[in-house]
Amino acid sequence: MGSNKGSGGGGVALVAAALVVLAGAGGAGGAALNSGASGGGGATPVTSIGVLKWDAKRAARGGDTEGAMRNLGVRVDKQAVKQELDCRENSFGQVRDFLARTPCTALDRLLLAVGDGAGNASVVSVAWVTFPGRNQAKQFDRVVGVHGSGDVRPLSTAVLGLAEVSFTAAHYWSEVRDTTIxxxxxEPAAGAPDPELLDALAEVAAQLPRP
Incomplete structure (x- = not known):
């Protein structure tokens, strides 16, 4: 079950951390938002973002990150993955307070830089927080899903060689699967990405399986 938040310190020692930065595959972006038939007169049919999300989410659930983004009309230019165990140190606000009382068992974070080939670029963050039990994951979702409650810090966009981008949770989605949320x-990184696309990027990225 998903939740959309954006619509409206010390702790356990770090046990393991690994950072991998990969360049995205070349080639143009995939499905365009405006994908009408060529030739003939009349208005060009517009493919709704809801239709595009259907295939994108299916690809994401299968672990195909590039295919999922391509279905939304963007391509992955760069990505970074980091795995560690210290959730409290990588959080703030009420979210941090919860994690101090209820430690996680794993934290995996992904950062994507995506673009549409027309000068519009976005960054997409995913954090997978794993708990000992499913009830703890659901309780955490209720805390982190409240706007202003804090967050698990996304990876810095500097790891992708980009200017710093602040994540505001304006375009947010969460999914609880068993013991992992x-x-x-x-967030926009360059140009003027459509806010509806940013919402879709978050919703689709939340379907990706934990690395």
Whole structure:
């Protein structure tokens, strides 16, 4: 079950951390938002973002990150993955307070830089927080899903060689699967990405399986 937040310190020692930065595959972006038939007169049919999300979410659930983004009309230019165990140190606000009382068992974070080939670029963050039990994951979702309650810090966009982008949770989605909650956020990085696309990027990215 998903939740959309954006619509309206010390602790356990770090046990393991690994950072991997990959360049995205080349080639143009995939499905365009305006995908009408060529030739003939009349208005060009517009493919709704809801239709595009259907295939994108299916690809994401299968672990195909590039295919999922391509279905939304963007391509992955760069990505970074980091795995560690210290959730409290990588959080703030009421979210941090919860994690101090209820430690996680794993934290995996992904950062994507995506673009549409027309000068519009976005960054997408996903954090997978795993708990010992499913009830703890659901309780955490209720805390992190409240706007202003804090967050698990996304990876810095500097790891992708980009200017710093602040994540505001304006474009947010979360998904709880068993003992793991996926928290996804999207922000514009260049040009003027459509806010509806940013919402879709977060919703689709939240479907990705934990690395």
């Amino acid at each position: 996926a928290i996804a956020e999207a």
